[in-house]
Amino acid sequence: MFAETARGGALDRLAIGLSGLCLVHCLASAVLVAVLASAAGLLVSPVIHEVGLVLAIALGLVALGRGVVEHGYMMPAAVGGMGLGVMAGALTLPHSGLEIVYTLFGVTILALGHDLNRRAAI
Template identity: 40%
Template structure:
């Protein structure tokens, strides 16, 4: 039974990495598009997008990284991901603009690194 659960956790870790990358892309593209074109800020910078994104990141990280920490008994993925989620949470309190983008990008990079570290014992190169 344990073996059948590992592929699901691995897929969720990979989804977390993908979502982290999409979030960073959203931050950078939003600033560039709004700065260059001057339209769409009411939708692109909507606080609801960031709150929902943080909620999704929290759920995926809690399940996969928590599951991984219990499974392989390593703290590094958990600590790195929680630091990233803290940065992402701090970005919600920052004003829209570069400050928020920098905090969010640092956060999603750390969450993504946490997922990578969580996958590491299961990657073929690590065996």
């Protein structure tokens, strides 16, 4: 059953959805920081970002790794891995507009990798 679900691109769609949630989180955090500095402190907590990155890496390994095994194309995994690397690099930056830009850039690249993976499986 898991193999059928994975073959249908469900993991990639889930990962793209998670990337979308990350985009919403980052944008909402930026708005909340500007409007409600005290409430936004929780959303920009390093723990949330670290847990999110761990989830993204785990889901990326499963979905993109499965794609390499099934369709044999390395490009989706390479693109997704680059996105994960940019996201991880953004965690090393101080909380600022630059961190948000790098995170959004990494999330977008990761979502592209998952979309390429989904398309290659068709």
